[in-house]
Amino acid sequence: MTRSFRGGLLLAASTLALMAHGGAARADAAGDKALAGMDSALNRAKTQFFEYEVINQEPGKGDRKLGLQVRLKGDKRFTEFTAPSDMKGTKVLIMSPTQMYVFLPSFGKVRRVASSVSDQGFMGMTFSQDDLASQSYGSLYDAKISSETPAEYKLALTPKAGQTPPYARIEVTIGKEKMLPSELKYFNAGGTNVKTETRTGYTCEGDVCTPAELKMVDNTKGGASTKMIRTKWKVNEAMSDDLFSKRALGE
Numbered sequence: 728m729t730r731s732f733r734g735g736l737l738l739a740a741s742t743l744a745l746m747a748h749g750g751a752a753r754a755d756a757a758g759d760k761a762l763a764g765m766d767s768a769l770n771r772a773k774t775q776f777f778e779y780e781v782i783n784q785e786p787g788k789g790d791r792k793l794g795l796q797v798r799l800k801g802d803k804r805f806t807e808f809t810a811p812s813d814m815k816g817t818k819v820l821i822m823s824p825t826q827m828y829v830f831l832p833s834f835g836k837v838r839r840v841a842s843s844v845s846d847q848g849f850m851g852m853t854f855s856q857d858d859l860a861s862q863s864y865g866s867l868y869d870a871k872i873s874s875e876t877p878a879e880y881k882l883a884l885t886p887k888a889g890q891t892p893p894y895a896r897i898e899v900t901i902g903k904e905k906m907l908p909s910e911l912k913y914f915n916a917g918g919t920n921v922k923t924e925t926r927t928g929y930t931c932e933g934d935v936c937t938p939a940e941l942k943m944v945d946n947t948k949g950g951a952s953t954k955m956i957r958t959k960w961k962v963n964e965a966m967s968d969d970l971f972s973k974r975a976l977g978e
Contacts, residue, residue, distance in 0.1 A: 774962060776798050779961035781953060781956070784953075786948075786949040795955070854953055894914060942955070
């Protein structure tokens with residue numbers, strides 16, 4: 728779907744101006760509207776609590792299983808590892824996309840995660856800290872509808888002017904019924920599809936819906952993957968702001 732014609736000469740002039748700068752039009756009102764709808768659907772809950780069974784798979788190696796508890800409130804995310812034994816008690820606090828802290832029981836200290844490594848695999852998973860912190864995309868990316876069917880949109884996301892998000896491009900498939908993503912393909916600046924994430928088995932509590940399973944495949948590492956299987960989920964339970972603090976992280 729493209730923007731409706733509101734004056735042929737004006738549209739033609741705008742298009743020529745954009746092409747003169749080396750690219751096709753990036754602004755797409757319909758695409759931005761669809762992306763805003765997805766962001767709204769992703770962020771309806773005031774708080775959420777999850778327990779996940781995590782399965783890491785690497786070519787040539789056996790599966791490695793992890794246990795996680797995750798608490799979300801607004802933009803903040805508190806994660807605690809419950810398994811295996813060598814990672815139990817490890818805690819991670821994401822206060823914003825640029826404020827991330829980790830508590831490692833073996834060191835007994837809270838350490839800040841450098842933004843320069845936030846795009847790397849997190850605790851052996853193919854999800855990075857950036858991947859796990861991303862709850863909203865419209866503030867960082869412009870969206871354009873690349874294709875549409877009665878059931879879904881396919882959007883191409885590119886960084887907004889002045890923004891430097893983790894990926895140079897994201898291709899996202901959104902189901903129209905719930906306006907939630909089923910697949911996200913992540914690309915680097917060279918145009919390579921470095922990761923592919925799928926979200927399946929959505930269930931709902933009221934108007935809040937989340938996937939029963941998330942899977943991230945790292946295409947740069949021979950198809951290594953991390954699967955997060957939801958085993959418990961609670962919506963809009965009271966959570967103190969004190970939980971999402973560095974002091975709580977070290978307790």
